[in-house]
Amino acid sequence: MSEVKKIATRESYGEALVELGMKMDNLVVLDADLAGATKTSTFQKVFPERHIDCGIAEANMMGIAAGLATTGKLPFASTFAMFAAGRAYEQVRNSIAYPHLNVKIGATHAGVSVGEDGASHQCIEDLALMRVIPGMVVINPSDDVEARAAVFAAAEYNGPVYLRFGRLAIPVINTNPDYHFEIGKGxxxxxxxxxxxxxxxxxxxxxxxxxxxxxxxxxxxxxxxxxxxxxxxxxxxxxxxxxxxxxxxxxxxxxxxxxxxxxxxxxxxxxxxxxxxxxxxxxxxxxxxxxxxxxxxxxxxxxxxxxxxxxxxxxxx
Missing domain, CATH: 3.40.50.920 (Rossmann fold)
Structure with missing residues (x-):
């Protein structure tokens, strides 16, 4: 029996962004000095002119993403869940969600499976924080197949979306050829x-x-x-x-x-x-x-x- 394929959903995120970038000229990816960890470096290598490293300034990154959205760009703002949902909460709420801007938040390294980074980096509150924001769509994919599909669906959706990804390589379970992803449908x-x-x-x-x-x-x-x-x-x-x-x-x-x-x-x-x-x-x-x-x-x-x-x-x- 062949071994089950395992992929971290953060890897899926980076690869899905590249696929989207080839189809959407207005796609812009932002990161906060964590491109190697969030895997947006995959996108950066292919589209360096459309990747913006905002430095260790997550709140500012959310503001930049909001501004880009008002110009017709499709920004994916990427960082660890602890920083996206925690450190930048006010900017996500007031600068992105309140005006209902078309910004996608790619939050990686969520949950306790971040492991050795410890309690300060293990965000176990982000779904609650994002869910309570009016108009925010909150997605938490279960594997590589679903993570990729979620990124594509988020890009098609007009409005703010919070996407949660993990650090660990996990089994691919959505191998059904009839698999279909739809926002809001279990x-x-x-x-x-x-x-x-x-x-x-x-x-x-x-x-x-x-x-x-x-x-x-x-x-x-x-x-x-x-x-x-x-x-x-x-x-x-x-x-x-x-x-x-x-x-x-x-x-x-x-x-x-x-x-x-x-x-x-x-x-x-x-x-x-x-x-x-x-x-x-x-x-x-x-x-x-x-x-x-x-x-x-x-x-x-x-x-x-x-x-x-x-x-x-x-x-x-």
Whole structure:
């Protein structure tokens, strides 16, 4: 059996920008002295005249991106999630989102899988921060295929978009030839009748493995939904799944407060209240360690998800 291909979504981001650059003359990529890490250096090598290094000045970069958007350019402002959503929050809110400018924010190195960089660089609040901004589209792709598709979709969308990418190389799971990405539409990756696993980003692949374990070891049939767009959320799909299985588990490499879990709970409390288990970072900061060690510590690997879901299912059955 061939080994599963693994690619970091930040790599996908850089390569997708090159593809877009060949098609769109107005595409401009900005970075804040991190082009090698965010992989916008891939674009820089091909289109040096359309790559702007703003230096270690992320807030200023967002202002420049906003200005470029007013001239008809399509700017992708790139930096680590901690700086894009954290340090530059006011500029994203007031200079980009408030006037609803056509700026795309490429935020790499999100979540605890940043690893050894530690708590200061492990942004576990960005989905919540971006989701609360009026008019902001928030996308968190699960693999290379989805990351590329998300970049293309963001370029076609008229308005501000926050794109979340990771540092770690992760398995490519969206290998279905019929795969189709649409902003605001979740994807059912596995059907199930007993419980629904709703995942986003890196944990989607782990959720699929956990569902297989639940089936093989315990005879528990788990539906798996990939929610790549946190906002706008596919409320119809979430409510439909809740009605089918009556139990929901959300899984995210983010705080359980305000991200996918919060969005799903808000929807279900309004439309169809059911029991929900939120798996993610439990109101703590990150810490130093390898990316996969931290994923395992927070129970976001397949084994951790399996154990939590099984316990939840048995308690609620």
């Amino acid at each position: 994807i059912v990756l596995r059907e199930g009748r007993d419980i629904t696993l709703v995942a986003t980003g890196l944990p989607v692949g782990e959720a699929l493995k956990a569902a297989e374990m639940l089936s093989e070891k315990d005879g528990i049939s788990a539906k798996v939904i990939n929610i790549h767009t946190i906002k706008p959320l596919d409320e119809e799909l979430i409510v439909s799944a809740a009605k089918e299985t009556n139990k929901i588990v959300t899984i995210e490499e983010h705080s359980i407060i305000g991200g996918l879990g919060g969005a799903v709970c808000e929807t279900l409390s309004k439309e169809y209240p059911v029991k929900v288990l939120r798996i993610g970072v439990n109101d703590v900061f990150g810490e130093s360690g390898t990316g996969w060690e931290l994923i395992e510590k927070h129970g976001l690997d397949a084994e951790g998800i399996y154990n939590r879901v099984k316990e939840f299912y048995l308690q609620e059955s």
